[in-house]
Amino acid sequence: MSIGKYDFNEKSILKFEPQEHEIAIETKNLQVYYGNNHALFDGNLQFERYKITSLIGASGSGKSTYLRSLNRMNDNVARVDGQIMYRGLDVNTSKINVYEMRKHIGMVFQRPNPFSKSIRENITFALKEQGLKNKNKLNQIVEQSLRDAALWDEVKDDLDKSAWSLSGGQQQRLCIARTIAMKPDILLLDEPASALDPISTSKIEETLVELKKRYTIIIVTHNMQQASRISDFTAFFHLGHILEYDKTKHIFTMPKVTATNDYISGNFG
Numbered sequence: 456m457s458i459g460k461y462d463f464n465e466k467s468i469l470k471f472e473p474q475e476h477e478i479a480i481e482t483k484n485l486q487v488y489y490g491n492n493h494a495l496f497d498g499n500l501q502f503e504r505y506k507i508t509s510l511i512g513a514s515g516s517g518k519s520t521y522l523r524s525l526n527r528m529n530d531n532v533a534r535v536d537g538q539i540m541y542r543g544l545d546v547n548t549s550k551i552n553v554y555e556m557r558k559h560i561g562m563v564f565q566r567p568n569p570f571s572k573s574i575r576e577n578i579t580f581a582l583k584e585q586g587l588k589n590k591n592k593l594n595q596i597v598e599q600s601l602r603d604a605a606l607w608d609e610v611k612d613d614l615d616k617s618a619w620s621l622s623g624g625q626q627q628r629l630c631i632a633r634t635i636a637m638k639p640d641i642l643l644l645d646e647p648a649s650a651l652d653p654i655s656t657s658k659i660e661e662t663l664v665e666l667k668k669r670y671t672i673i674i675v676t677h678n679m680q681q682a683s684r685i686s687d688f689t690a691f692f693h694l695g696h697i698l699e700y701d702k703t704k705h706i707f708t709m710p711k712v713t714a715t716n717d718y719i720s721g722n723f724g
């Protein structure tokens with residue numbers, strides 16, 4: 456098979472199966488179409504629990520399309536075929552309550568998007584909507600989520616200030632705190648640090664490495680250093696195909712596919 460300028464007949468590489476832990480989520484033959492644009496082909500990946508997996512590849516290669524499909528963010532814009540297996544259930548079916556599913560599979564976006572509310576309310580809003588009224592419990596969740604997102608020490612005296620008074624990096628950590636307040640199992644992040652300065656970026660990275668003790672993390676990143684610094688596994692996307700998936704150290708030191716090697720060494724395009 457030819458994918459772009461690359462001849463690709465190394466499908467067996469994708470048979471790599473993580474084995475150290477159980478599989479947290481898996482896609483089988485995922486296909487995504489935006490109208491006539493077949494944007495993702497054969498999305499077959501398994502994600503290990505309590506690991507960080509990076510999705511890398513050039514612009515337009517389908518990374519975000521794949522990521523957004525995992526918690527059905529593409530439902531209104533694309534046709535998504537194939538299976539998304541989570542806890543023995545295919546969550547890509549009409550029987551699934553998407554709202555409930557997203558409590559288990561949460562997402563943080565590229566640009567920090569806190570609500571126009573206080574820092575505290577950013578975290579309590581969805582919990583209150585769900586009927587949680589106990590003040591002590593809410594306070595406890597606010598503190599724990601902010602601690603988990605490594606933001607507590609910076610904001611503990613300002614919880615009733617507007618979230619918009621925070622820096623971009625702090626806002627992004629608030630968005631992470633807001634997502635983990637829902638106690639998800641899987642955290643999807645779409646280039647969460649691309650709009651941030653290097654110091655904020657490294658704080659986000661440290662936060663993610665800490666969070667993987669309790670969450671399975673899948674992150675889209677254009678930052679090769681970031682992928683190699685924080686992720687256990689890496690999947691390389693090219694023109695809507697996942698061409699290689701392996702332990703990060705293998706991808707960055709001895710990729711098996713020419714296109715991966717070209718991409719990580721900057722000889723791409």
Ligand SMILES: Nc1ncnc2c1ncn2[C@@H]1O[C@H](COP(=O)(O)OP(=O)(O)OP(=O)(O)O)[C@@H](O)[C@H]1O
Pocket residue numbers: 489492494512513514515516517518519520521532692
């Ligand atoms: N909402 C959408 N509507 C129509 N086409 C889309 C939409 N989102 C993505 N696409 C198309 O799907 C293909 C894959 O795009 P996608 O954003 O998934 O790539 P990507 O690898 O995440 O790129 P980037 O790194 O630039 O974010 C592209 O052809 C893109 O134009």
